[in-house]
Amino acid sequence: MQTADVVVIGGGIAGLSLAARIAPHARVVVLEGESAPGYHASGRSVAFAHYGLGNEPVRTLTALSMAELAVHGSVHPALHIAAAEEIAALDALEAVHRHYGCDYARIGADEAHALMPALRPDACAAALIDHGSLKLDTHAMLQAHVAGLKAAGGTLVTGARVGAIARDGDGWRVETVGETYAAPVLVNAAGAWADAIARMAGARPIGIEPRRRTVISFPAPEGEDVHAWPFTKTVGEGFYLLPEGRSQLLASSMDQTPSDPCDAAPEELDIAIAADRVEQATTLPIRRISHSWAGLRSFAPDELPVVGEAAEVPGFIWCAGQGGAGFQTAPALSRIAAAAVLGLAFPKDAAAAGLSFKSFSPARLGA
Ligand SMILES: Cc1cc2nc3c(=O)[nH]c(=O)nc-3n(C[C@H](O)[C@H](O)[C@H](O)COP(=O)(O)OP(=O)(O)OC[C@H]3O[C@@H](n4cnc5c(N)ncnc54)[C@H](O)[C@@H]3O)c2cc1C
Structure with a gap:
């Protein structure tokens, strides 16, 4: 059995951008069911960042992300x-x-x-x-997060489809075909499968x-x-x-x-x-x-990302519902998600822009 501080399920932009942020502070394992990261939504975007979509919080996340996005983007x-x-x-x-x-x-x-x-x-x-607005190199974004994760001692395991999740004392036991992982904190970054992962863990699905x-x-x-x-x-x-x-x-x-x-x-x-x-x-x-x-x-039903710990399921953290803006919001949203996982204060720039943990909490959806 492998142990970690945090197991992240999902090797798309949501899971990888969060994992790279927390890896310097915790032992992180990302489990991706496919043979390569970014196989699903994150490998199929049109890789553009603009203000013509989303609701106000999503646009605010975009605004807070633009400077970092420019590293892997060109003005277009x-x-x-x-x-x-x-x-x-x-x-x-x-x-x-x-x-x-x-x-x-x-x-x-x-x-x-x-x-x-x-x-x-x-x-x-x-x-x-x-x-x-920016044309993004989404492949480079994903690879940079993988590199950042590994450089900080974290692990990405591909071909690791999670088939069962059980409580193990105060933590979690996560089963893939070849290996079992134990960690006190489990992050649900499974994209379209986020509700399925919640059900597996005994958390309430939110209607993704x-x-x-x-x-x-x-x-x-x-x-x-x-x-x-x-x-x-x-x-x-x-x-x-x-x-x-x-x-x-x-x-x-x-x-x-x-x-x-x-x-x-x-x-x-x-x-x-x-x-x-x-x-x-x-x-x-x-x-x-x-x-x-x-x-x-x-x-999610209100078309806002869902980031934060599930009510009554300690150690189960949502990072889902990125809709059509998962890349253009990733820099800001991953900082917010990292703060939720590590128990840190809400990022100051996001708070100054009117956002809070509450804005994205699963509690707003009864989960
Ligand atoms: C056509 C299209 C165009 C888009 N254009 C843009 C754009 O221009 N700009 C923008 O910002 N966004 C765009 N998006 C949205 C963006 O692609 C998504 O918001 C983002 O990729 C979501 O990332 P994710 O990590 O949540 O999901 P995903 O990339 O789907 O990652 C979830 C991962 O979880 C894994 N997983 C699921 N279940 C399990 C399990 N049981 N065990 C292990 N792993 C599991 C999956 O294999 C998957 O790799 C577009 C999307 C589409 C489809």
Whole structure:
């Protein structure tokens, strides 16, 4: 049997960013069921950080994370477009950018078209360009956390699917196929499987809902270098589009179909809807889909992350519900989660921004 101070279940961005933070202060083991970290949601994101999604606490976490994100990110503009009937939504998004002190400008249809020449006139009546958003290297982020964890003496065990969890005195006994781990503190960073892990440990599930999102990749128009095209997103329902290198584009219809936890795969209909929305709003002909994928974004009922100890289950710490913003919030959220695990004070910058342990506590969801 292996012993540790903290066992973290889940080797995605949530588990690894937290583990790397606490490893200098505790003996940490991360158990990942797949053969490599980041196989599920964390390997399937479109790797962008911007203010066009989430609720206020999620945006605050994003703002608190931007400086650290820049280590593995490069500045890439985000163009938020609104059709004539969506101006109120664009106004609201502008207020968000103003609140967080973003380097942005409100622009008209012509300027938006100059930045994104494939836009059809009726798709954009007005827009907002955020010059400070970031294209992230999510692979480098994950690897940096693995390296940080190992450098501080922590361990990542892959192929270690947790099949049973039992109380062992005041601590936990965690069973994988080949090994048993014992630790006083257990962190649930299992993404779409977070409720399943809670049930295994005898903690109350919180109603984490995995939602499938589909992404397509297709060739840019012949002879067009698209790498400087902005990340382009509709303020309401619609699509987003971003360059993938110089000659490919990625797009999503921002689908969010509830799903059981699983190895998500794209469905034909969702691929077709994504392609159709791009073709409706732009002059881009999608003659061939180069590849497509889907991943699960997992949400608590109030769409806020869940970080903190379960009520009445001492030593069981939630770190789940990162939704569609797990990378762009990871620097700040992992500091908050580390403080919860180590029993430290809530991070000062996050407190000054109006957040508290209470904001993310599972207690708000009765767990
Ligand atoms: C299409 C798409 C686009 C996205 N784009 C962005 C974006 O641009 N920016 C952004 O910030 N976020 C984005 N996201 C969201 C982001 O990817 C997620 O919020 C984040 O990856 C969640 O990380 P996680 O560690 O909680 O989950 P995961 O990465 O799913 O990690 C959970 C891990 O737990 C493991 N696990 C589960 N059960 C067990 C068990 N019993 N034993 C051992 N291990 C177990 C799983 O194998 C998995 O590796 C996107 C997501 C999708 C799907």
